[in-house]
Amino acid sequence: MATGKRGLITAALTVVCAVTVLSAPGTAFAAPAPTPDPSPSASATRPAPATNKELEAVRQRLEELYHDAAVATDAYNAAEEKADQQSAQLVALAKKITAGRERLAELKDRMGAAAAAQYRTGGLPPEAQLALSDDPSEFLDGTGRIRQGERATGHVLTEITRTQQDLEQYAKDASAQWRKLEANRKARAAARQRINQRITEAEELEKQLEKEEKERLARLERQAAQKAQTAWLGTGVLDGSTAGASEQGKKAVEFAAAQQGKPYVWGAEGPDSFDCSGLTSQAWASAGRTIPRTSQQQWAQLPHVDVADMRPGDLVVYFEDASHVGMYIGDGMIVHAPRPGRTVTVAGAGSMPILGVVRPDA
Incomplete structure (x- = not known):
């Protein structure tokens, strides 16, 4: 039945698996040869429907593709969140660099003013000024001011050095953040490429049906979910x-429902899609x-509770890779956003393999 529906489904599964390999970066492959036109006798024959076994294989493959997506x-959401944090840190560093440059300019202006004042006094050392002074007490007062000025100048030089060092560090930090x-x-x-690729592969597979x-x-999907839910409740x-x-x-349950x-x-966080x-x-x-x-961060960072102790609002x-999450609403049910092509809905909490439960307000 290579020309029938059964052959089409089998071929579709084979092509989807092949695309996964061939679409890897750096892989080159030849264009496929054109498909020959079917003979009149073959086209006139109605394709045989796919068997349940073949549809089950399609269902499992779709699960794999959407799970990978x-x-x-x-990964995309985590990178997006991290990028937002890094952008904020870059902005903060840029503000520090701007403030540091302004402070450095101010300090240099103060040093320039001090140098100009020394130039106006002739740049004479204190001993020479004492010898030339008509009033020793006035000289001593001046000497005290000179010493104060020297100390102040020393402080300014120290602050200039420290500010320059801070600016160098800020620049290094900004470069690392960039x-x-x-x-x-x-x-x-x-991640975006992988998501789109997997969704496209799944859609192409479904188009064969x-x-x-x-x-x-x-x-079959509903039966598989119900079977898993019944087995879970049966424990x-x-x-x-x-x-x-x-x-x-x-409040969280009301919002989700x-x-x-x-x-x-x-990648969506509402209000129109999730x-x-x-x-x-x-x-x-x-x-x-x-x-x-x-979902992976929620699993890693929120307090865990036993499944038997979960309450509405828990996640x-x-x-095993914490790639999906739903909100428990009671009576063994969750509300969740399942996958591309579906809408937010209520499902059995045990309809998928449970990794565990976390409680945001523990």
């Missing part, structure tokens, strides 16, 4: 769980608490 999205900012720019660009096959694929992990949400948790129907867009961690971070921001931007983190 989610990992790249987290290099970090440039590295982050490249990291964001690489007929309407009826897409409906069956959606049913009794939530038996006897009665923990209620905190006041902030209630109100976003249902809005599309998933990678990615998974954009939804959870903005929900908690609406409740008055700032949390890390990405459920998924997969």
